[in-house]
Amino acid sequence: MSVTAAKGFTAAGIAAGIKENGNPDLALVVNTGPRLAAAGVFTSNRVKAAPVLWSEQVLKGGLVSAVVLNSGGANACTGPKGFQDTHATAEKVAEVLSLNAGEVAVASTGLIGVTLPMDKLLPGVEKAAGELSAHGGEKAAIAIKTTDSVHKTSVVSRDGWTVGGMAKGAGMLAPGLATMLVVLTTDADLEADVLDRALRDATRLTFDRVDSDGCMSTNDTVLLLASGAAEVAPAYAEFAEAVREVCDDLGRQLIGDAEGASKDIKVEVVNAASEADAVEVGRSIARNNLLKCALHGEDPNWGRVLSAIGTTSAAFDPNQLNVAINGVWVCKNGSVGEDRDLVDMRYREVVITADLAAGEETATIWTNDLTADYVHENSAYSS
Amino acid sequence: MSVTAAKGFTAAGIAAGIKENGNPDLALVVNTGPRLAAAGVFTSNRVKAAPVLWSEQVLKGGLVSAVVLNSGGANACTGPKGFQDTHATAEKVAEVLSLNAGEVAVASTGLIGVTLPMDKLLPGVEKAAGELSAHGGEKAAIAIKTTDSVHKTSVVSRDGWTVGGMAKGAGMLAPGLATMLVVLTTDADLEADVLDRALRDATRLTFDRVDSDGCMSTNDTVLLLASGAAEVAPAYAEFAEAVREVCDDLGRQLIGDAEGASKDIKVEVVNAASEADAVEVGRSIARNNLLKCALHGEDPNWGRVLSAIGTTSAAFDPNQLNVAINGVWVCKNGSVGEDRDLVDMRYREVVITADLAAGEETATIWTNDLTADYVHENSAYSS
Numbered sequence: 001m002s003v004t005a006a007k008g009f010t011a012a013g014i015a016a017g018i019k020e021n022g023n024p025d026l027a028l029v030v031n032t033g034p035r036l037a038a039a040g041v042f043t044s045n046r047v048k049a050a051p052v053l054w055s056e057q058v059l060k061g062g063l064v065s066a067v068v069l070n071s072g073g074a075n076a077c078t079g080p081k082g083f084q085d086t087h088a089t090a091e092k093v094a095e096v097l098s099l100n101a102g103e104v105a106v107a108s109t110g111l112i113g114v115t116l117p118m119d120k121l122l123p124g125v126e127k128a129a130g131e132l133s134a135h136g137g138e139k140a141a142i143a144i145k146t147t148d149s150v151h152k153t154s155v156v157s158r159d160g161w162t163v164g165g166m167a168k169g170a171g172m173l174a175p176g177l178a179t180m181l182v183v184l185t186t187d188a189d190l191e192a193d194v195l196d197r198a199l200r201d202a203t204r205l206t207f208d209r210v211d212s213d214g215c216m217s218t219n220d221t222v223l224l225l226a227s228g229a230a231e232v233a234p235a236y237a238e239f240a241e242a243v244r245e246v247c248d249d250l251g252r253q254l255i256g257d258a259e260g261a262s263k264d265i266k267v268e269v270v271n272a273a274s275e276a277d278a279v280e281v282g283r284s285i286a287r288n289n290l291l292k293c294a295l296h297g298e299d300p301n302w303g304r305v306l307s308a309i310g311t312t313s314a315a316f317d318p319n320q321l322n323v324a325i326n327g328v329w330v331c332k333n334g335s336v337g338e339d340r341d342l343v344d345m346r347y348r349e350v351v352i353t354a355d356l357a358a359g360e361e362t363a364t365i366w367t368n369d370l371t372a373d374y375v376h377e378n379s380a381y382s383s
Numbered sequence: 384m385s386v387t388a389a390k391g392f393t394a395a396g397i398a399a400g401i402k403e404n405g406n407p408d409l410a411l412v413v414n415t416g417p418r419l420a421a422a423g424v425f426t427s428n429r430v431k432a433a434p435v436l437w438s439e440q441v442l443k444g445g446l447v448s449a450v451v452l453n454s455g456g457a458n459a460c461t462g463p464k465g466f467q468d469t470h471a472t473a474e475k476v477a478e479v480l481s482l483n484a485g486e487v488a489v490a491s492t493g494l495i496g497v498t499l500p501m502d503k504l505l506p507g508v509e510k511a512a513g514e515l516s517a518h519g520g521e522k523a524a525i526a527i528k529t530t531d532s533v534h535k536t537s538v539v540s541r542d543g544w545t546v547g548g549m550a551k552g553a554g555m556l557a558p559g560l561a562t563m564l565v566v567l568t569t570d571a572d573l574e575a576d577v578l579d580r581a582l583r584d585a586t587r588l589t590f591d592r593v594d595s596d597g598c599m600s601t602n603d604t605v606l607l608l609a610s611g612a613a614e615v616a617p618a619y620a621e622f623a624e625a626v627r628e629v630c631d632d633l634g635r636q637l638i639g640d641a642e643g644a645s646k647d648i649k650v651e652v653v654n655a656a657s658e659a660d661a662v663e664v665g666r667s668i669a670r671n672n673l674l675k676c677a678l679h680g681e682d683p684n685w686g687r688v689l690s691a692i693g694t695t696s697a698a699f700d701p702n703q704l705n706v707a708i709n710g711v712w713v714c715k716n717g718s719v720g721e722d723r724d725l726v727d728m729r730y731r732e733v734v735i736t737a738d739l740a741a742g743e744e745t746a747t748i749w750t751n752d753l754t755a756d757y758v759h760e761n762s763a764y765s766s
Contacts, residue, residue, distance in 0.1 A: 047693030047701045079718030112686025215673045216694045297762025303495025310430030311599045335462030372755035379680025
């Protein structure tokens, strides 16, 4: 399924030898049309990898014929040589597929500050082109994995049209833990500006609110390609909902596979004065290392939730804050609430509800706990 | 030494039974004059513990006769009862020492959301008052420990006058890991407004830039008391320097004893366009969990430094950034620099130098690495 669930797309995933362990590391996704519309969102990190700088330019035209993605190297902080390498990669794809390089998006993930082995990557592009298939979506999803333990795909089908996609990473769009790369495809017949709006609306509520460890990647890339092959132009609301559904599913899979995590934590902020307040409070709670440790230890330490809320500029009265953990209101009116021993934390999913008692807006942020495994994985592995 | 190094102060530290393990948990510091001037700075967390709310009011008068500090309970998020308990504690000190309760500052540290055992704390105040001594500074420093492995004191003596102090905590003022409590004393004969200026100037450059884990406490308190007993009024610059020196030393001790840490990391930001830029970049680097894990693993992963810089609003050109780790310029002009294998990371202290190439301002932030021990300590221990 993945990126080839929608009609009008072929894909491939191969081992080009970029990764020293011989695992798959190069993916190609090709839009066979008839339409070649596309939209993209990228990391907001000001230190951007070469492929991000390249693809941002490509996407400005709203037209993408192919996407080439590699794992095994981020091509970030690699100077002019890095940009030349990205350009050469796009040119190679254009050459073997008879396209214009300006229609080829490039995405990379892996270690920062290391140049890509172009002597392996360019022959890999030829090999991948030779294996393009309307059933190649899963192989493509596998080839973009880095520390991912599983590949991530999602598909939503509606009346005659489909949105599908693949994702890699254990984190978030902006900010992003490990780099997040996502390619979504649809056979709906829509123009680039509609795709752009739907993609931004979806990422704002999904990938943007997946905050595993507060770190922002130099390479995060989310692309949406439309082939028009279904010859159906759904209404905006219906299409946007399908895109959001796929993004939500992929985002949830990213959290579920976050490096070293043992808990998936849903932070719901309710009764905020504004959505911005709700997001600020949600992020502050999601990024509190002490709380993340406590939740790992299955300790419903609501004091750490309150101290995280207290660092924000959101509207609230400290004496009216309420906090529930897995449905037990352990903090009421800024003070001791229901018995914390009532909180059952044995399961992987933990829900923290922070009631600001200041309005009617809400936001949900997903995060993970902080574990010794996270430390081990990120101290032993140069990524 | 500690808070009784300066003339005109007595102190005591005893076990009142607030901590279940029987360790010392109550400290008393008394200014015997002739002057009773004082200044204080407190957490900027908007969720403030009862003793912070109380002491902020006391310090407004610029006059403090005594400080009572307890470990074993933060008295934060404890509602009206918590504030009554703080008030009762101050009243008890006032009663046994024949003072006005409005001149008694209170500080607490320990678990949030639990009320203090007043049936043990109030008799403890009487006991501590009976043990007040001009040599009691060290016992007081011991009694305020929570997860601290050692007690922290510092003294600077100048021509006829002294500044001394004690600290507890493994973190920072604002933000603060575990609560930071600091009491500084001096026998210099200075007025409250001079103390206030010197304390703010010092904390801005010391405790404010000690950022072990980015978490902000509800209870952080730093007090400076002057007895005037030395009958010397030093010039402002000389006095401010001594206060800063003591704060710097105590801050360095806090980092050196941070929960579970194996590295003390000095983040120097140089050639920034403004001091605010330098501080923002320094904090962003200091709070990057992925980098903190890498440094724990003795991996000079400068890519994570660049991705942290990239999340800030500071003035810089990504292609002009330079980064040194322990003096080796591993990143030059935003790209690969000197050989990372040259970086020696065997020692506890690590120095990261980030050159923004955008001006002439600098700032230094101290932090720690992120370790499995940090996770263990903060997931197993409700604090």
